[in-house]
Amino acid sequence: MAEPTHAIRLHVNGVAYDLDVPARRLLSDALRHDLELTGTHVGCEHGVCGACTVLLDGEPVRACLTLAVSVDGEEITTVEGLESADGELGPVQQAFKDCHGLQCGFCTPGFLTTITAGLRDNPDPTRDEAREMIAGNLCRCTGYQNIVAAVLRAAELKADTGGSEIAKHAGVSRDMPTASVADGDRGGTP
Amino acid sequence: MTTKMFGDPIPRVEDERLLRGHGQYLDDLGHDALEVAMVRSPHAHARILDIDVDAALDVDGLVAIYTWDDLDGPLAEPLPLLIPHPTLTHPRMPYALAKDEVNHVGEAVAMVVATDRYVAEDAASRISVTYDPLPPVVGIEAARAATDLVHADVPGNVAARMRQSNGDADAAIEAAPHRLRLDFEIERSASTPLEGRGVLARWDTESARLRIWSSTQTTTGVRAAIAARLELDLGQVDVIAPDVGGGFGVKIVHPWPEEVLVAMAARTLGRAVKFTEDRREHFVSAAHERGQLHHVEVGFDDEGRILGLSVRFWHDNGAFIPYGLIVPIVTSTQLLGPYKPGAYTVEFESLYTNTVLVTPYRGAGRVHAAFVMERTIDAIAAELGVDRTAVRENNFIQPDEMPYDHGLLFQDGKPLRYDSGDFPASLEKLKKLVGWEEFATFRDQARAEGRRVGIGLACYVEGTGVGPYEGGHVHVETSGKVKVATGLTSQGQGHKTVFAQIVADELGVPIDDVEVVTGDTRRFPYAVGTFASRAAVMSGSAIALAARRARAKALRIAADALEASEDDLEIVDGVVRVRGAPDTQIALGTVAVLSNPLRYAFDEASKAATQFAVGDPSKPPVAEGDEPGLEGRDYYSPNQSTFANGMHAAVVETDPDTAEIRILRYCVVHDCGPMINPRIVEGQIHGGVGQGVGGALYERMAYDEYGQLLNASFMDFLMPYVTEMPEQIEIDHLETPSPLNPLGIKGLGEAGIIPSSAVFASAIEDAEGIPIRSMPISPSELFELRRQHGTDGD
Numbered sequence: 016m017a018e019p020t021h022a023i024r025l026h027v028n029g030v031a032y033d034l035d036v037p038a039r040r041l042l043s044d045a046l047r048h049d050l051e052l053t054g055t056h057v058g059c060e061h062g063v064c065g066a067c068t069v070l071l072d073g074e075p076v077r078a079c080l081t082l083a084v085s086v087d088g089e090e091i092t093t094v095e096g097l098e099s100a101d102g103e104l105g106p107v108q109q110a111f112k113d114c115h116g117l118q119c120g121f122c123t124p125g126f127l128t129t130i131t132a133g134l135r136d137n138p139d140p141t142r143d144e145a146r147e148m149i150a151g152n153l154c155r156c157t158g159y160q161n162i163v164a165a166v167l168r169a170a171e172l173k174a175d176t177g178g179s180e181i182a183k184h185a186g187v188s189r190d191m192p193t194a195s196v197a198d199g200d201r202g203g204t205p
Numbered sequence: 206m207t208t209k210m211f212g213d214p215i216p217r218v219e220d221e222r223l224l225r226g227h228g229q230y231l232d233d234l235g236h237d238a239l240e241v242a243m244v245r246s247p248h249a250h251a252r253i254l255d256i257d258v259d260a261a262l263d264v265d266g267l268v269a270i271y272t273w274d275d276l277d278g279p280l281a282e283p284l285p286l287l288i289p290h291p292t293l294t295h296p297r298m299p300y301a302l303a304k305d306e307v308n309h310v311g312e313a314v315a316m317v318v319a320t321d322r323y324v325a326e327d328a329a330s331r332i333s334v335t336y337d338p339l340p341p342v343v344g345i346e347a348a349r350a351a352t353d354l355v356h357a358d359v360p361g362n363v364a365a366r367m368r369q370s371n372g373d374a375d376a377a378i379e380a381a382p383h384r385l386r387l388d389f390e391i392e393r394s395a396s397t398p399l400e401g402r403g404v405l406a407r408w409d410t411e412s413a414r415l416r417i418w419s420s421t422q423t424t425t426g427v428r429a430a431i432a433a434r435l436e437l438d439l440g441q442v443d444v445i446a447p448d449v450g451g452g453f454g455v456k457i458v459h460p461w462p463e464e465v466l467v468a469m470a471a472r473t474l475g476r477a478v479k480f481t482e483d484r485r486e487h488f489v490s491a492a493h494e495r496g497q498l499h500h501v502e503v504g505f506d507d508e509g510r511i512l513g514l515s516v517r518f519w520h521d522n523g524a525f526i527p528y529g530l531i532v533p534i535v536t537s538t539q540l541l542g543p544y545k546p547g548a549y550t551v552e553f554e555s556l557y558t559n560t561v562l563v564t565p566y567r568g569a570g571r572v573h574a575a576f577v578m579e580r581t582i583d584a585i586a587a588e589l590g591v592d593r594t595a596v597r598e599n600n601f602i603q604p605d606e607m608p609y610d611h612g613l614l615f616q617d618g619k620p621l622r623y624d625s626g627d628f629p630a631s632l633e634k635l636k637k638l639v640g641w642e643e644f645a646t647f648r649d650q651a652r653a654e655g656r657r658v659g660i661g662l663a664c665y666v667e668g669t670g671v672g673p674y675e676g677g678h679v680h681v682e683t684s685g686k687v688k689v690a691t692g693l694t695s696q697g698q699g700h701k702t703v704f705a706q707i708v709a710d711e712l713g714v715p716i717d718d719v720e721v722v723t724g725d726t727r728r729f730p731y732a733v734g735t736f737a738s739r740a741a742v743m744s745g746s747a748i749a750l751a752a753r754r755a756r757a758k759a760l761r762i763a764a765d766a767l768e769a770s771e772d773d774l775e776i777v778d779g780v781v782r783v784r785g786a787p788d789t790q791i792a793l794g795t796v797a798v799l800s801n802p803l804r805y806a807f808d809e810a811s812k813a814a815t816q817f818a819v820g821d822p823s824k825p826p827v828a829e830g831d832e833p834g835l836e837g838r839d840y841y842s843p844n845q846s847t848f849a850n851g852m853h854a855a856v857v858e859t860d861p862d863t864a865e866i867r868i869l870r871y872c873v874v875h876d877c878g879p880m881i882n883p884r885i886v887e888g889q890i891h892g893g894v895g896q897g898v899g900g901a902l903y904e905r906m907a908y909d910e911y912g913q914l915l916n917a918s919f920m921d922f923l924m925p926y927v928t929e930m931p932e933q934i935e936i937d938h939l940e941t942p943s944p945l946n947p948l949g950i951k952g953l954g955e956a957g958i959i960p961s962s963a964v965f966a967s968a969i970e971d972a973e974g975i976p977i978r979s980m981p982i983s984p985s986e987l988f989e990l991r992r993q994h995g996t997d998g999d
Contacts, residue, residue, distance in 0.1 A: 112217075
């Protein structure tokens with residue numbers, strides 16, 4: 016027997032998506048596999064590592080612990096929505112690049128969303144507050160030192176530009192986007 | 206002039222895509238693929254009596270179920286022993302799906318293929334396997350006792366017994382003025398990358414080709430293994446490593462059962478099939494490392510000089526031994542660190558247990574080696590009542606003794622012969638960095654305030670750049686863009702950045718024009734893989750040599766075109782020009798056009814290379830011994846490893862009441878030769894130290910006596926968050942070049958983690974006055990040690 020589904024609408028990075036999903040479908044899977052927004056990663060499937068963190072109405076939540084049907088109609092921001100309005104890297108993204116805050120990059124999207132929300136609430140964190148801001152996310156590559164530096168750097172960049180990095184998609188509405196295009200060096204359709 | 210890129214801490218070229226969420230990790234691919242769930246053994250040791258799949262067949266969306274009975278030909282044979290060794294007398298390998306018996310919790314028993322992972326798990330949960338449990342062997346003591354056997358035909362649970370020596374250690378110990386006997390233990394930990402294993406396979410019926418994406422550290426290894434298992438020509442199989450979310454050793458193992466099974470299913474079903482490992486699966490079905498027991502006997506003189514050193518140890522290799530004896534061989538050789546004992550004997554047994562298999566994890570045997578050696582040196586210092594650094598200085602190999610041959614064979618079967626290093630200089634730097642001489646004052650002040658602080662240090666030498674070889678290909682396109690390929694894979698190390706830096710310098714082109722591909726067998730089919738801190742040394746050297754070939758060819762063609770001598774030419778910013786006459790020039794892209802004699806033009810520039818436009822009509826268009834195209838390909842295959850080294854120091858504070866351990870300082874002096882990109886070097890060290898903190902203070906695999914892994918989740922297996930890390934890792938560098946490769950570089954990927962258990966044990970011992978002989982150490986274990994030693998009431 017086919018599994019019953021539910022019609023829901025997710026507003027992701029300013030775009031409305033209509034979906035039919037089973038009740039048990041996780042938000043992480045809906046984002047990654049139904050919408051093909053694969054920037055949100057899943058590291059532990061039980062809310063400990065933070066790689067899947069997205070912003071739900073601006074607040075960080077674990078997409079791996081959230082059922083897609085439970086966020087019907089809500090606004091979701093993923094890593095794909097953190098660019099600046101002009102298409103350049105947003106301040107948190109830029110700070111990670113400046114400070115070598117990522118290596119394999121798998122945990123990075125969860126840090127970027129978490130810090131985005133953290134700096135909105137506390138635009139000028141001390142070093143201790145920067146550490147506290149990322150204390151719920153696991154990274155196995157960097158030893159965190161450069162991520163802490165990136166939090167402080169992002170605060171500087173935000174102060175310099177004064178802009179909000181998640182403004183890009185506000186008010187935009189379009190059809191479901193096609194899958195992201197492979198980089199040249201990946202070659203071929205997977 | 207083109208800015209020199211080697212040595213420049215430029216930001217990474219990898220980052221922009223990853224930061225935008227445009228990375229492509231394994232499970233980001235194949236949205237149309239069928240998905241796999243595995244049925245895994247819940248028992249550590251059992252016979253399989255029956256597998257009943259009937260109840261699963263009704264699940265809507267089920268496509269296929271496979272058990273061992275469904276496999277045939279090479280697929281039904283045990284998976285390969287990757288690294289045989291003469292002393293590995295009893296190798297035992299798993300089947301892709303268990304046949305008759307399971308030997309650890311998590312071993313794959315059946316594979317379900319369905320429309321998505323949810324449905325596949327539904328079906329897997331309805332498959333009923335009847336087991337007859339057998340007594341499990343868990344832990345090294347149980348394996349040694351051999352009351353029960355993991356494999357009925359392996360006596361004593363001993364896979365291998367190996368001995369190496371240089372001199373008569375027993376006689377030297379017997380004759381020494383001072384002797385110690387010491388026992389050391391290290392528990393299991395694991396690589397635990399944030400992304401687990403995963404594989405996606407597509408079979409193209411029209412062209413009869415298999416394309417595989419795997420989250421692996423070796424695409425060429427996976428390719429060869431899958432071609433052999435599926436009885437395909439190598440030319441029918443392409444393997445690509447997409448973005449890989451960390452490896453740290455575990456992903457060098459191949460082929461995983463899922464890699465061959467997913468490939469088989471894709472071919473059988475004519476559909477794309479994908480396996481994405483979940484976190485619990487990673488704990489129970491990937492691989493662990495570290496678990497070893499060691500017994501040391503050492504004889505030394507009044508200055509702490511080691512006259513004889515005898516080490517016996519027991520290595521827990523888990524249920525199977527696909528990666529051979531690499532980890533214990535590394536321990537047995539790298540244990541010597543920067544020291545030169547008068548005589549050395551080492552003997553180990555590699556033992557089966559009914560637990561997840563053991564294969565290299567970052568450090569790979571060296572964490573244990575450094576722990577054993579450095580703790581031994583500290584014990585000698587304590588016995589003689591002298592400073593710990595003095596004993597080290599008295600045992601160091603001196604710079605003028607390089608190259609230094611230990612008279613042993615290393616993990617690559619080549620001599621354990623150090624090529625470079627200045628250990629006294631490194632120790633001087635470390636003492637200065639951490640303030641070794643001034644620490645006593647700080648400790649006394651702290652004690653006066655009721656605080657317990659301690660300082661520790663540890664040294665290591667790391668064989669890096671292990672062979673047999675890597676290759677590089679550098680191709681200057683007619684656009685002037687430079688495409689570089691090497692076969693080994695990347696898991697976040699920044700290879701694309703550092704290899705581009707090397708090529709930019711060698712070829713004289715802007716780094717933005719250089720694009721590097723790694724781990725794609727279509728682009729470079731000959732390679733070994735990424736492990737043993739070898740990528741920069743091996744592929745970096747090969748790419749440098751390949752770029753030099755491309756450069757030589759560019760200069761030869763340009764000299765012809767410019768009617769100049771090659772010796773007068775330079776390449777600056779992608780333009781070949783005559784030194785001192787920069788107006789006489791030709792762009793590298795144009796040289797590329799000229800390098801390929803054409804019959805058919807394809808654009809304006811290429812007209813210059815057609816048959817009526819170019820060349821001496823009396824000579825063949827492609828000269829004898831030449832090839833068309835502006836390319837260079839070369840390989841680097843050294844006779845032996847390069848040996849990097851380092852020394853770490855830590856200052857810790859232990860809470861007098863709770864025994865909580867806090868890291869106040871962490872200092873690193875590291876020598877990996879000239880640094881290609883210091884920013885990346887320091888990032889690698891930070892990450893290694895992070896994992897080292899985890900391994901020393903938090904991480905362990907908690908198996909119960911039944912072989913159940915009790916902490917198979919990130920909730921219970923404690924990896925460091927930022928809150929467990931020191932505020933700052935302080936780093937100083939020494940750059941003694943290696944004479945063994947064209948860039949003088951030595952590897953560093955594992956550097957940060959190697960001395961961690963040793964350095965924390967040393968510091969905690971200094972703070973507490975209690976010998977620390979077993980790692981990791983938790984606050985409750987330190988609390989218990991205090992109780993045993995009667996120091997809990999201080």
